[in-house]
Amino acid sequence: MERGLEGLSYYEILGVSRLATTAEIKQAYRRLVKYHHPDSPLARKDGASAERIRQINAAYAVLRDPQARREYDRQLGSRQVLPRPSPPQTVSQEAVLREAWVRQVYTPLNRVLGPLLASLKPQLNALSADPFDPDLLAAFGLYLEKCAQKLAQAQQIFRRLPNPSSLGGVASRLYYALNHLEDALEELSYFPLNFDDRHLHTGQELFRRAEGLRREAMDAYAKSSP
Structure with missing residues (x-):
């Protein structure tokens, strides 16, 4: 194979x-x-x-x-797709896995995602002054490169540990938030190539959806707390 x-x-x-x-x-x-x-x-x-x-x-x-x-x-053959839940555990084992996942994945991931998701609007406001200005376009391109680096960091954090079963809903929402961010950066990267505003609108909408999923993940985590 x-x-x-x-x-x-x-x-x-x-x-x-x-x-x-x-x-x-x-x-x-x-x-x-x-x-x-x-x-x-x-x-x-x-x-x-x-x-x-x-x-x-x-x-x-x-x-x-x-x-x-x-x-x-x-x-x-049969393979598992992210997010990867851990095998069924005893109550004490689940608690240990949960604490480790929150400390090593959930908390640092949110620290990266929060500022990243909030960063787009100021960039679009700056670019709107003159979307054809070479300096503004260069600054926007640099911003996208930094976002790509932050996204890669977030994806690496997410892959550190399999999520415990009690936090499967939290992990799933974060997983799709990362997917939306990846799609958003792809869309935004096309604007300097053809100056089509639809790429900016689509990218902004995907950022909004990613933020919504992150908030849903935070709510699901709060409801799952012992």
Whole structure:
């Protein structure tokens, strides 16, 4: 069975669930193709390689074909997708896992996400003074690069530990908040390429949804507290 970048499955390369529909797989593939376009600032920052693009194309070639996908699924076997709950634990074990996850994942992740989610509006206000000004565009590009670094940091924090079962709802909301942020930065990165305001509006809406999910996660955590 073939595996992709750094041992990832084709689903992980495209960033979709094994239950993803054909339409969702196509959407993820198109998003990655746009992200890795040579003119994309995020792609340049990420240092995308020809090998990475080849792996993305290879993953899509298999997963878009129903028969090839069924055969691949048979070879792949059952795998877990983030967020990863821990196996059932005793009450005392659950309490220990919960304390560790809150300390090492939930708390530091919120410290990164809070300022990041609040940072877009001032940047858009500054850019609105003259969206075609080279200096403002350069500053906006630098801002997006810093956001990408913060997002990578947040994603790394999220992967530190599997979430305890009692905090599955919290972890799930944070996971999708991170996904929305990734999509938002992709959308915003297209504006300096074509000056289409729709990219700014879409990016802003995705930031808003990510913040909503983060607040839902905080509420779910508060309700789950012993």
